[in-house]
Amino acid sequence: EVQLLESGGGLVQPGGSLRLSCAASGFTFTTYAMNWVRQAPGKGLEWVSGISGSGGSSTYYADSVKGRFTVSRDDSKNTVYLQMNSLRAEDTALYYCGKGGWMDAWGRGTTVTVSS
Amino acid sequence: DVVMTQSPLSLPATLGQPASISCRSSQSLVHSDGNTYLNWFQQRPGQSPRRLIYKVSNRDSGVPDRFSGSGSGTDFTLKISRVEAEDVGIYYCMQKTHWPPITFGQGTRLEIK
Numbered sequence: 001e002v003q004l005l006e007s008g009g010g011l012v013q014p015g016g017s018l019r020l021s022c023a024a025s026g027f028t029f030t031t032y033a034m035n036w037v038r039q040a041p042g043k044g045l046e047w048v049s050g051i052s053g054s055g056g057s058s059t060y061y062a063d064s065v066k067g068r069f070t071v072s073r074d075d076s077k078n079t080v081y082l083q084m085n086s087l088r089a090e091d092t093a094l095y096y097c098g099k100g101g102w103m104d105a106w107g108r109g110t111t112v113t114v115s116s
Numbered sequence: 117d118v119v120m121t122q123s124p125l126s127l128p129a130t131l132g133q134p135a136s137i138s139c140r141s142s143q144s145l146v147h148s149d150g151n152t153y154l155n156w157f158q159q160r161p162g163q164s165p166r167r168l169i170y171k172v173s174n175r176d177s178g179v180p181d182r183f184s185g186s187g188s189g190t191d192f193t194l195k196i197s198r199v200e201a202e203d204v205g206i207y208y209c210m211q212k213t214h215w216p217p218i219t220f221g222q223g224t225r226l227e228i229k
Binding site: 035037044045046047050060061062063096101102103104105106107108109 | 153155157159164165166167170176206208210212215216217218219220221222223
């Protein structure tokens with residue numbers, strides 16, 4: 001069974017940093033791209049970032065996070081990360097990781113709140 | 117960026133009756149490889165999104181056959197042949213033909229009348 005477990009969310013002040021993790025199991029992690037998608041309170045889905053499979057040589061970002069967020073993966077740990085720096089109030093959201101380029105499975109999400 | 121526009125945004129549906137959601141893209145979603153990368157997701161209250169349909173019309177494993185996807189180019193539809201209570205939630209279309217960025221529609225909230 002495919003499982004994705006996000007962690008690392010929390011309350012952070014504007015300008016602060018957080019690193020989210022998504023631990024995967026139940027599939028051959030290394031062969032799949034992975035994506036991060038966020039959902040602000042009461043709002044729709046917004047794609048944040050993606051990383052290619054097999055070591056993650058290619059990374060992609062939404063304009064809203066480019067230069068502030070960095071996606072990476074550790075295939076030995078079946079984990080994808082999202083390093084978030086210079087956080088803003090508008091980054092407050094539930095952050096999901098999605099399996100594959102077409103997101104055929106999602107985790108339950110981890111909540112990030114940016115507030116002073 | 118490709119803009120995905122869904123309608124309606126709110127869909128009061130009757131149990132046992134059909135329901136339909138439209139999704140229109142600001143440009144054709146036909147990829148140079150011939151595929152159309154248009155997915156549909158369901159998000160039930162308090163749950164994570166779940167993919168229902170990929171590449172316009174392919175149902176994911178475990179998705180009831182009352183859900184169907186159709187369309188081409190810039191115009192796509194998700195149909196529910198007979199609405200059931202468990203179908204309540206928000207439905208999103210998503211394109212990955214022209215990316216980055218991957219873009220989603222605004223979401224359509226389905227409720228039971």
